[in-house]
Amino acid sequence: MNNSYLPYFLCLVFFCVGLYGVLRKRNIIKIIIGLVICEYAANLFLVLVGYKMGGRSPLYSPDQSILDMVDPLPQALVLTSIVIGLATTALVVGIAIRIYEKYGTFDITKISKLKG
Amino acid sequence: MSYDNKDKGMTLIVKTITGLTVGLILLYGLYITLHGHISPGGGFAGGVIVAISFIHLMLAFGREEALRILPKTFISVLESVGALLFLGIAILGFMGGYFFLDWFSKGKPFELFSAGSIIFSNIAIALKVGLGLFGIFLVLILLKFTSKDE
Amino acid sequence: MLELNILLIFMILGALIALEVKDLLSAVVALGASGLGLCIVFLILKAPDLAITQLVVEILCLIILIRATIKKDLPFSTSGRWVFNTIVSFVFIIIFLYLGYLAIKDLPPFGYPLMRISQFYLDHAKELVRSANLVSSIILNFRAYDTLGEATVLFASVVGVMTVMRKKGRKKLEEKEEDEL
Structure with missing residues (x-):
């Protein structure tokens, strides 16, 4: 591969x-970490x-x-995207905490067995 | 602030250092916000720094102290005020012609009062982002106490 | 750009450690290392606004994730179709990498961007907006509609968190009537 495409x-x-991380991990916190990395x-x-x-920098x-x-x-488009990403992460964490309260576990394979 | 209340918050060392630094952090957030058009920064970064200063206060002194300074209804009202202020700046453009027209006086570049409506938009966005993120964190913390009581 | 490649490899290693380590608190800290590497990469790529925002957002993201991991850790169970799942996900990732490689080959090379739209901003921003910071003048003057949409998304997200984390759920009207009967 040409060196200029390496980054x-x-x-x-x-x-x-x-x-x-999103595909393979079973813990919900690990899935959230995979989403943040994406x-x-x-x-x-x-x-x-x-x-x-x-x-030079645009100043x-x-x-x-x-x-x-x-x-x-x-840069202007990414600046808004970073802050939206933080708010979305907070929303996913809130849903994860609710799941833990209802089922008592972070493991998604156990959650699918414990219906109701 | 009560430094000697041992039940709420962290130890005395953390409380003293927080009392010294939290004002500086808030001031730095305001500086970043107000100088967004002549230096790197702007409403987004400044708003998050303002939110971090209140979260710092809440982690060190317990949530009652932070809620005494910034009550919960005040947070939701100010966040909505930030959104409406930004929309109001956009609608004010109709006085000159169309949506988002910047008809404020421009001034010279590299001065604090220059670049038209950008400084007002920065203040509105800082209110919106900062208090919105602080509200999110407050809601995430409050649930822990209510679930313990039940 | 040797330092850029070294920092990117550091970030990839941090992400791998964050996904593979057993302790959840260590995973969150490794994710923080990766995010701070991203902050320095933004500085190398000449984007100081993004570096400031990424730094403070990373701190807040870490605090929120630590709040979620305050519950005790769980042992990982490797029962079920472990081999089959691993093979399928690796095959999918290899196909994705190959397609991405084909797509990247058609981009302009790194360091020589096409700047058809941005050339107008670079030429005229100083007279039209008179702001020293070009990024600020783009997001709040030239493309303020974009920022208005972002404010809407942020508001929807805040309302979503407050709805999910509400103390008591409201009952439906029929259930309430049944309870009264």
């Missing part, structure tokens, strides 16, 4: 680690796409005129 591929592997990987990929080689300076900036549009 994209590592980001994809990072996403797959989170996917493995969210980090998606945010990271959007910022990686907007990076410009040798660019104007009073003394000098900066010509080569990185792409500010993915």
Whole structure:
């Protein structure tokens, strides 16, 4: 693989680690951790796409005129996405705590047996 | 704040350090919010820092102390006020023509009062994000006490 | 960009440890290490706004997850169709990796983005908005509709948490009538 695609591929592997957690783990807290990892990987990929080689951060300076900036549009989209991700994680944690109160366990295979 | 109440919250060391630092954390959150248009930061980061300062207070002193400073109805009202303020800034654009038109005076760049309505939008978003996240945390904590009583 | 690759590998290792360790509190702490690595990666990628937000959000996320793991840990049972499940999930992940590899090959290479839309913002933001921070001027002036939608989603999430964690559930009307009878 060409070296310039290596960060994209590592980001994809990072996403797959989170996917493995969601698919394979039985504990609800581990599933939530996998979801958080997937969210980090998606945010990271959007910022990686907007990076410009040798660019500066998108802030104007009073003394000098900066010509080569990185792409500010993915950064603006990801900024809202991070805060939404925190609120969504809190919602999932609330549902997990309710499940623990009702069934007394975090194991999803036992929960499917204990109906009612 | 009551430093000598041994039943609520953590030990005396944690309470003293919290009393020294929590004001600085809140002040830093306000700084990040108000300078969002001339330096990195903005309403989202500032709001989360404000929420963290109240959560810090609650973890050290117990939930009654934090609820005495910021009552529960006050939180939900202020969060809705933040959302309505942001919508109000958007509707104010109709005075100049269309939705989200920025008709405030722009001023010079790199000054505190510049860039039109961005500073008001930052304050509205900081209210919304900060008090919303603090409300979420408060609800998650309150359940533990009620389930123990029953 | 050697340091970027090293930090990404560090984050992958942190995520693997967070998923594989037995103790739940250690898993949450390893997730925090991964998130702080993401914060430094944002700094390397020249996004200071995102770095500040990711740092504080990571702290709050850790506190909320520790609140969930305060209950005692459970032993992992490996009964059932353990081999079959593992093989199926690994085959699925390998197919996903291959498709992702095919998709990534068609992207522009890392470090040379297409900036068709952003070039307008870079050229005109200083005269039109007069804000020194370009990210702030995009999310609150050029694309404020996006932020309004985000506020709506956040409000819905807060209302959802308060509904799930309410003390007593309301009974349906018919059940209440049956109780009275």
